[in-house]
Amino acid sequence: MTASQRVKTPGFQALVVATIIFALFTQSVGGTIGFFILFGIPLFAMTPLPPYASRGERIWHYAFLATCTLIFLFLILPILIIIPLSFNTEPYFSFTEGMIALDPEAYSTRWYADIFRFGMTAPDAVEGWWEDMWENATWIRAFRNSFFLAIASTILATTLGTLAALGLSRPEMPFRSAITSLLISPMIVPLVITATGMFFFYGGTMQGVIPGYPDGLAKTYLGLVLAHTTLGVPFVIITVTATLSGFDRSLIRASQSLGASGFTTFFKVVMPLILPGMISGALFAFSTSLDEVVAVIFMADVDQRTIPRQMFSGLREQISPTILAVATILVIMSIILLTTVELLRRRSERLRGLSPG
Amino acid sequence: MSDTQNSNDVLVAYDGTPLKQQLAKTTRRMKLRALLLTLPLVLFIIIAFVLPIGDMLIRSFHNPTGTNVVPNFAEVIQEWDGQDYPPDEMIKVFVQDLALARKNREVGKTVGNLATRVNYEIPGSRSLFTKTARKADKITEGPYLDALIKLDKKWANENVWVTLKRVTRDYTLSFYLAATDRKYDENENIIRADELYRIYLPLLYKTIALSALITFLCFLIAYPVAYLLSTLPLRTSNLLMILVLLPFWTSLLVRTSAWIAMLQTEGIINNIFVYLGFIDDENRIQMIYNATGTVIAMVHILLPFMILPLYSVMKTIPPSYMRAAKSMGASNFMAFRRVYFPQTIPGIAAGVLLVFILAIGYYITPALVGGSDGLLISNEIARHIQSSLNWSLGAALGTILLVVVLALYWLYNKLVGVDNLKFG
Structure with a gap:
């Protein structure tokens, strides 16, 4: 269908009418253009209705498309809006006049510089700047803490979770549903309850129980790693079990009949096939740990603060666009994570012949 | 053979x-x-x-404050029948224990701890204990009760002694009573707390009501989107799916800060409304730091958990069913109501239960955008653990919330099955 044909469709005519009404009502040029483009895109992108559709069906269809557009906008706009806001010159969370007029003066990267500078003893010194930044900058410390916790807990959660998923997906597994429910429950139990329990147990009850930790595990990295591993485990279980559900078990028997040991079978036959699921699970666990804040609020010491913990206190105490700059970095990271997981999922579906490719 | x-x-x-x-x-x-x-x-x-x-x-x-602070008195007082006042030899033990406890600086064993514990039961009685403990070593001979009453008239109140007997037992239900807005009266009967002190049950109801509202809004918004995604060709729907999954992968704190930027009085939505002439510059709408802010931000955050299960169920419904219904004379609405909708019920059950379970225990978002009237029960639990330090009450509230969540989890397991949880 060419563009000129599309213009003649009733959907387009309806859009024009709606735009005119919108323009008359709001009397703003920018708003009207935005309205037209916003609802025009889905109209042009969608397949047109069959020619026999009645007028009511057409109206219904276009209203449906418009609603869906608004919902997608609701989903994505808040996330995208923080990217330009983080380049604000002014210390506000909103667009200034200059930003709307696209004045280059109104944009700056000062909040990104602030990520490095905030908390440093001498941000303008030349000598020893790197050490100062690495050791003292508040946000840099938060990034270091977050990544350390996320990597450590991901390794633990993926190893333990994959082993358990291998057991759970065996047809002869006893008490399957009870054990699965137990292992998934950290995702279901409210974080406040988990964090409260860990605060009591790791802090007071474990005092003097663990050698090397006379004060228990509160305010230690070990305690936080245990907490984050617990919260990441359900995601590993879910993704790896899903991958294993499409796994052809006769491959294991084939490998064993050719004389391979259990270890060889796992590393040479099973693991290459479930690796996409394992990596997805690991990325889920990684992102869960990176995002987790309640356990950190309850259990971490001041210099163990992670990125979300720092954002939490920033949003409560002094709102500064530095938070938006950090948020932008996190959004870019989540786009990378999401892309990786999607590519893995498609690869795994292709391997199992579920998708046209 | x-x-x-x-x-x-x-x-x-x-x-x-x-x-x-x-x-x-x-x-x-x-x-x-x-x-x-x-x-x-x-x-x-x-x-x-x-x-x-x-x-x-x-x-x-289990709260052993009483036995920790006044160990000897805690043992003897249990033999008192609760009539009038305890015998003078018991009060003697109490005075001696109090004098000893005053020298104790160990956390959990100070007079202050006991005073706080009794204060939960009789509001305003805190100073009675700290004051008495300061002078306890001056009282050397009986009758001890009269000496105490001379120090402070509140000791003449029999309820203080009944309460002391109760709080010096290690195992107590008082925190569950407090968490459900109830208390003990002078005769150890359970009665409802004074109107002014009834806060936890209303808070629990409010949490349930707000979670139900959030779940319903999520369902309303997710249904059309999931339908659209399930009917589009795979390539287009995969592309649009990214718009659903990106929020899912984005940090909770990022999304909450984004909503602060969107909803604050000088924020983007208010600015657009003013620009379009919907509202005046003076009458900007207060959409954040109240229940509205909590609901909007939480719907956004929990929406993917509703869309994904709905989508995975709708994808399995062949479009020919609807065409068959229509070819047999059903109207569009009838075909939807009688043929399509019933087939999506498993997806609805999964999404609704999941979103409700997650919403009822939410803490971070209400804490940041909830102001004071958008707070949920989790925030109250966190407050007791972190600032008011009434740990036992926090634990009792947590237990009540846990029971609700586990009941819903059990239901989810029955109706949907944990094996059917999937992401993406």
Whole structure:
């Protein structure tokens, strides 16, 4: 269908009418253009209705498309809006006049510089700047803490979770549903309850129980790693079990009949096939740990603060666009994570012949 | 076949044992092996997750403050029948214990701890204990009760002694009573708290109501989107799916800060409304730091958990069913209501339960955008653990919330099955 044909469709005519009404009502040029483009895109992108559709069906269809557009906008706009806001010159969370007029003066990267500078003893010194930044900058410390916790807990959660998923997906597994429910429950139990329990147990009850930790595990990295591993485990279980559900078990028997040991079978036959699921699970666990804040609020010491913990206190105490700059970095990271997981999922579906490719 | 049957009557394995036994043995070994694979994680979860929650459960009814601070008195007072005043020799023990406790600086064993504990039961009685403890070593001879009353008239109140008897027991239900807006009266009967102090049950109802509202809004918004995604060609729907999954992968704190930027009075939505002329510059709408802010931000955050299960169910419904219904004369609405909608109910059940379970325990978003009237029960639990330091009450509230969530989880397991949880 060419563009000129599309213009003649009733959907387009309806859009024009709606735009005119919108323009008359709001009397703003920018708003009207935005309205037209916003609802025009889905109209042009969608397949047109069959020619026999009645007028009511057409109206219904276009209203449906418009609603869906608004919902997608609701989903994505808040996330995208923080990217330009983080380049604000002014210390506000909103667009200034200059930003709307696209004045280059109104944009700056000062909040990104602030990520490095905030908390440093001498941000303008030349000598020893790197050490100062690495050791003292508040946000840099938060990034270091977050990544350390996320990597450590991901390794633990993926190893333990994959082993358990291998057991759970065996047809002869006893008490399957009870054990699965137990292992998934950290995702279901409210974080406040988990964090409260860990605060009591790791802090007071474990005092003097663990050698090397006379004060228990509160305010230690070990305690936080245990907490984050617990919260990441359900995601590993879910993704790896899903991958294993499409796994052809006769491959294991084939490998064993050719004389391979259990270890060889796992590393040479099973693991290459479930690796996409394992990596997805690991990325889920990684992102869960990176995002987790309640356990950190309850259990971490001041210099163990992670990125979300720092954002939490920033949003409560002094709102500064530095938070938006950090948020932008996190959004870019989540786009990378999401892309990786999607590519893995498609690869795994292709391997199992579920998708046209 | 008849040969083996005749020789032995039962089938035997290579080593002569009956095949049935051999099979049972192998099955048992396989089961054990499967169980062993899950064992490390099960042990880990029990130690790192189940025991801490058990610890919280115990703390909700076990509070040894009384026995820690006044150990001897805690033992003797239990023999008092609760009529009038305790005998003078018991009060003597109390005064001596108090004098000893005053010198104790160990956390959890100071007079202040006991005073706080009694203060939960009789508001405003805190100073009675600290004041009395300061002078306890001056009282050396009886009658001790009169000496105490001379110090402070509140000791003449029999309820103080009844309460003391109660708080010096290690196991108590008082925190569950407090968490459900109830208390003990002078005769140890359970009565409802004064109107002014009834806060936790209304808060629990409010949490349930707001979670239900959030779940309903999520359902309303997710249904059309999931339908659209399930009917589009795979390539387009995969592309649009990214718009659903990106929020899912984005940090909670990022999304909450984004909503602060959107909803604040000088924020983007208000600015657009002013620009479009919907509202005046003076009458900007207060959409954040109240329940509205909590609901909007939480709907956004929980929406993917509704869209994904709905989508995965709708994808399996063949479009020919709707066409068949229409070809047999059903109107669009009838075909939807009688043919399409019933088939999506499993997806609705999964999404609704999941979103409700997650919403009812939410903490971070209400804490940041909820102001004071958008706070949920989790925020109250966190407050008791972190600032008011009434840990037992926090634990009791947590236990109540946990019971609600576990009941819903059980229902989810029954209706949907945990195996059907999927992301993406």
